[in-house]
Amino acid sequence: MKFLHTADWHIGKELGDYSLLEQQKTAFEQTLAIAKDKQVDAILLAGDLYDRSIPPVDAVNTLESMLQKMNIEAKFPIFAVSGNHDGPTRLGAGKKWRENNKFFLRTTLAEAFEPIEFGDTQIFMLPFIDPLEARVYYGISNESNELRTINAVMDRVVADMQANFAPDKQHILVSHYYVAGKQNEDYDLTSETNSKAGGLKSIDVNQFNAFDYVALGHLHLKQASPSETVQYSGSPIKFNTKEAQSEKGVFIVDVNADGVTSEWVPLEPEKDLILLEADFNTLIDPEFYQQYERQGANLFSIKMTDRPAVTDLRSQLNAIYGEIVEIQFKQSQAQSISRANKMTERAEQSNQDLIREFYENVTDARLTDHQAEIIDQTLTRLERQED
Structure with missing residues (x-):
């Protein structure tokens, strides 16, 4: 079976005061075109569909339009989970009619143990949950020390999933956590969060050894992937300056009896995020700024290396560069x-x-x-x- 793995759409996210909806729409159209071109069998969407648990109306309308276009019009089955930025109760509404169209969205731990049989694979979907939710689900008392850490939770959850493994199938997991392994031990987490990603410490990649492929969301760069078969697709567009130098894209994953192969397919941003670090006189020098496409062609994040006594600094820079999402001043x-x-x-x-x-x-x-x-x-x- 061939899958397109994507994650961390964060529909409704803003960069500074700048709305990213148009860039997100462009990235979606490219993702859908890739799915059609590669003739994938389904889409794996690994969490953080929205940027906040109660998204604004325009974000809701945008995401619903995307999912309908991908699932109902283009007929791609979707296997998705809620992430730590999503509101699981709201996101999980409409489950019955969605599943009638082969759009499977898991938002609770109880649903994680019910695999979907899809061709020669079983697909498990584990949404973002924390140890407290797991203790409630398993009926563990407040006084007990059981399942106090996310690694302890994952040990039990994965074991319960394995109990439902069909021996003649390949097994895929779609999930949304910070997973650490030898391949990403030097990865800089600050592109998404700190060392306790989403409030939880990292999960050991070896806890997922039973699965043929794990489609992860949460960390925004593919370089965060802890192994060749446990991978982050990253976000489809650049959400902050730490991601500005990195390529965005999706994974095309082929899972069969002979093993797993994956192909990285890049996405082209509608507007790139360009980082500039210079003093004010350099920034307003035509020899400097004319090397960049400006005035709506790109987004700019500017770090000033001086603090000039200029009252209309932002308006002067806006007149030259166009869309500036942030201006910072370099510290000593x-x-x-x-x-x-x-x-x-x-x-x-x-x-x-x-x-x-x-x-x-x-x-x-x-x-x-x-x-x-x-x-x-x-x-x-x-x-x-x-x-």
Whole structure:
């Protein structure tokens, strides 16, 4: 079977105050054209369809139009999961009529153990969930230490999936997590998140050894792929400056009895994101700026190396470059080191750790286990923004 693997569409995302909807529409049209050209059997869509759990109306209309065009008009089956940016309850609405059109979208852990038989494959779909949701599903009491980490959760979840493996089929998993392996151990996670991606520590790639292919979402560059058969397709467009130098695209994955092969197919951005770092006089020098296509041809992120006494700085730069999504001022080396150290310290702490630290500093007392459990539950509801 041949699949197109894509993820992290983040429909509705903005870069600064700039809407990316038109670029997202262009990337979608290219993705659909690739699916047709490569004659794939289905689409694997690995989470973060939206950029927020309650998306704006124009984002909802855009995504619905895309999915209808891909699934109903072009007749491609879709196998998708919700990611940490999606609102699973809202996204999961309309399950019955979607599945009648072979659009399979999983948003709860309970659904993850029900594979879809598709040709010579079984496709499992595991949405983004955290340990608290897993403990609730498995009926584990608050006092128990079971399933407190995402790796412990994944051990149990994968074992329960394997119990439903058909021995004469290939097995595919579509999921949305930070998965670490030898191939991506030096990958810079900051393009999407910190070392506790989506609030969770990394999952060991070896936990997915039972699957023939794992289509991942969450990290936005294909270089984050932890192995040849456990891969991130990355996002279809560039969402921040850390992604500006990287190529975007999709994977075409062929899964058969002889093994798995994948082909990377790049996408061409409607407008590229160009990073400029210079002082003000250089930026307004025609010899400098005329080397770039401007005035609507590209998006620009500018880092100023000086702080000129210019009252209309942005308007002058806008007149030259057109669409500027952000202007930053370069910090001194001492400022950069201090800021980096603070960010590293905070990145190593979960939200629970930060709340615990604050509570202990204010009250001079330790959180009880019951209080910690309430914090976990509250943070989960807030992250999903659906209760």
